[in-house]
Each structure stands twice: as C-alpha cells, then as structure tokens.
Amino acid sequence: MTVAMLRSVLRRSSCSSTAAAASSSSVLSRRGFASGPAPERKVAVLGAAGGIGQPLSLLMKLNPLVSSLSLYDIAGTPGVAADVSHINTRSEVKGYAGEEQLGQALEGADIVIIPAGVPRKPGMTRDDLFKINAGIVKSLCEAIAKYCPNALVNMISNPVNSTVPIAAEVFKIKGVYDERKLFGVTTLDVVRAKTFYAGKAKVNVADVNVPVIGGHAGVTILPLFSQATPRANLSDDEITALTKRTQDGGTEVVEAKAGKGSATLSMAYAGAIFSDACLKGLNGVPDVVECSFVQSTVTELPFFASKVKSLLVRHLTLYKCFILVLSLVRLGKNGVEEVLGLGPLTDYEQQGLEALKPELKSSIEKGIAFVHGN
Numbered sequence: 001m002t003v004a005m006l007r008s009v010l011r012r013s014s015c016s017s018t019a020a021a022a023s024s025s026s027v028l029s030r031r032g033f034a035s036g037p038a039p040e041r042k043v044a045v046l047g048a049a050g051g052i053g054q055p056l057s058l059l060m061k062l063n064p065l066v067s068s069l070s071l072y073d074i075a076g077t078p079g080v081a082a083d084v085s086h087i088n089t090r091s092e093v094k095g096y097a098g099e100e101q102l103g104q105a106l107e108g109a110d111i112v113i114i115p116a117g118v119p120r121k122p123g124m125t126r127d128d129l130f131k132i133n134a135g136i137v138k139s140l141c142e143a144i145a146k147y148c149p150n151a152l153v154n155m156i157s158n159p160v161n162s163t164v165p166i167a168a169e170v171f172k173i174k175g176v177y178d179e180r181k182l183f184g185v186t187t188l189d190v191v192r193a194k195t196f197y198a199g200k201a202k203v204n205v206a207d208v209n210v211p212v213i214g215g216h217a218g219v220t221i222l223p224l225f226s227q228a229t230p231r232a233n234l235s236d237d238e239i240t241a242l243t244k245r246t247q248d249g250g251t252e253v254v255e256a257k258a259g260k261g262s263a264t265l266s267m268a269y270a271g272a273i274f275s276d277a278c279l280k281g282l283n284g285v286p287d288v289v290e291c292s293f294v295q296s297t298v299t300e301l302p303f304f305a306s307k308v309k310s311l312l313v314r315h316l317t318l319y320k321c322f323i324l325v326l327s328l329v330r331l332g333k334n335g336v337e338e339v340l341g342l343g344p345l346t347d348y349e350q351q352g353l354e355a356l357k358p359e360l361k362s363s364i365e366k367g368i369a370f371v372h373g374n
C-alpha cells in the first residue's frame, strides 16, 4: 500500500456521521489540520513490540500528521524502531525499552496509544485478562499522569470495559483527570459491523456507516443496524445474526488463531483510524466523528458508547463509548466536545441495551475497585 493509499484510507472515519463524511471531502480534512503548516504532533505507542504494536507503529509512521513517533515496550523496541524509522515519511522515530526509559518515551506526547498487555487464548473471556492487564495499565497510566498529563489516551488493552475506568481512577488520584481525553478504542467493533453489514446487505463497504454503542466485550457490544446506512431491507433473523457476529468477532479471530493470540492486524488498522481522528480533532479539523468508550451521561452508567460531540480540542466528532457506554462523540482540540444521543432504537436494540447494562456496570466497578485496592 502506498502512502497515498493509506492516507486515503485514514481520511475515512470509521463510523463517520454525515457531517464527518461531508467534511472528509473538504480541504481541511484532506490536510488533517486547519491552517498554516502541519503542527508538530508526538504519538507514543506503549506495547509497540507486540502483535498489535508493530503493525500499528507502521501505520502511525505512514500518517503525515505525526512528526514524532515514540515506540515503547518492556523489550524489543530498538529493533522495531530501527526498522520502522527507515520508512521515508515525515515522522522521526525513537525506540524506548524498559521502565527507566518510559518517562522519555512519554514526555511531550499529544496522543498515547496503549496496546500493552496479554491477549486471549481460546476459551478465555476478555475479563480473564484483567488479572495481568489491570496492573500493566495502572502503572502505565501513572507514568502518563506524571510525564504527559495533557495527552489524549487511546486505550486498546483488554478488558477495555475495565481498563478505561482504571485509567480514569488513576488520573483522578493524580489530579489530572480530564474526561474529554480518555478513550476506550472500540473502533474494531465498528469496522467489523461495517464489513459484515456490507456483505449481507450487498452494498459498497466504503459507503457503510454503523453506530456501535455499549462497551467492548460480548453482549456489551451493541451495533445499531437499524441506523446503518445505506439502508437495506434485512430480516429480523439477519439482523440478529449480524449482531451476534459483531459481538463475537474477537472470539472468531481468537479461535481461528488457535492459541496464537487475538486480532492484531485489523486492530492495528482500527487503532490507526481512531488515532488519526484524534489527531485531526487536535488540529482543529471540524466534524470528526468516531465511536469510542468514554465518560458519558447518556445512560445511568458512568462510561458508555453513544453519539457525542467531543469536548476535546475543537471540533472532533466521534462515536463515543459510554465511559461506561460506547457513544458517538464529536472530537475537537481538547478531545470530546459533545456526546451525541443514541438515536431511535428498535425494540430488539432496546432489549440489547437493557441486557448489557449489568455486565458493563460490573466491569466498570471492578476496574474502579482495583485502583482503590478493594
């Protein structure tokens, strides 16, 4: 894939609204910044030597909005950084390995992407990863609070429904929490919903939009196919099957990889799309819309994914995960500008929403309790 092709892919927001779709053809969106020369932007990837980290680092190196790419892992990053650094694109690449170099890796970062932690094996749930990944995420967030408290944090490590609340609690304790700047990356659910819907509805996948709300595990993932565009006449059975396949998409990959990890390549793609949206928001591009798991008041849950306008920097619009629920959000120069509503739900979707709340609530509470030593 050429840089030009990648740019064109990144230009497409994963669950872009009509406004975002319209803006994607505008000069602003094409450039990825509002005016003047491209701003300097440092992006740090924590867990950069891993299955997601390596292809994600490659994709971030291809993004012209990045001027400095900082690759951190407990080991292996000098090699990944040397490799990626030979690509003839804008950003300067540096590799950092081991805890003593974490501060340098983070200093000055505008965006921190976290795919650090263990992946699932067949038979495991995402929650089974909590025991190991909760501690990893907590210590990385403590370092973020110290070295780059103003950065936007894109949390990929599972279980996202708990790791995002863990990050929020760490930042609160450190006195640096800004709910506009913390995102659970649920873009892969949207990517899958679009792919599966396009296949079933027999429409061009490049034209498809599907909001996905809730969280990022099993039934907490709730695609709203009634709001999918272009519209298609699918039967109730087809909608049920599409919903289930989207909810089980991660497990489908885990089983196919048969013990060799979970989704890495599609996740790297999804992570690159989401961080590109964050960069555009920071750069003042209007109407950037993605889905993400963010703090929300859309439901009684503290985190939820739904439609939101971001309070982030200026005008980034994003599908926001409720910070206990996944939501559509508008992103801007400070992160989330506005959390958008859920829109009209069918009875089936309303039932799905009620059904996901107990699990999502319990995963959120588990993350919060972990940080407070309960």
Ligand SMILES: NC(=O)C1=CN([C@@H]2O[C@H](COP(=O)(O)OP(=O)(O)OC[C@H]3O[C@@H](n4cnc5c(N)ncnc54)[C@H](O)[C@@H]3O)[C@@H](O)[C@H]2O)C=CC1
Binding pocket: 046, 047, 048, 049, 050, 051, 052, 053, 072, 073, 074, 075, 115, 116, 117, 118, 119, 120, 129, 133, 136, 140, 155, 156, 157, 158, 159, 160, 185, 186, 187, 188, 189, 216, 261, 262, 263, 264, 267
């Ligand atoms: N949000 C989402 O949609 C998705 C999330 N994931 C999650 O992403 C995580 C990573 O998955 P993979 O890349 O496949 O795993 P992996 O095992 O291939 O890579 C993880 C990397 O994290 C590093 N790491 C471990 N502890 C660290 C620390 N304290 N600081 C920095 N780096 C550290 C490891 O050295 C390794 O290089 C998993 O928790 C997985 O469940 C995976 C797919 C989709």
Ligand SMILES: O=C([O-])CC(=O)C(=O)O
Binding pocket: 119, 120, 126, 158, 188, 249, 250, 251, 253, 254, 262, 263
């Ligand atoms: O299923 C997993 O463990 C990884 C993941 O979150 C996904 O692929 O959606």
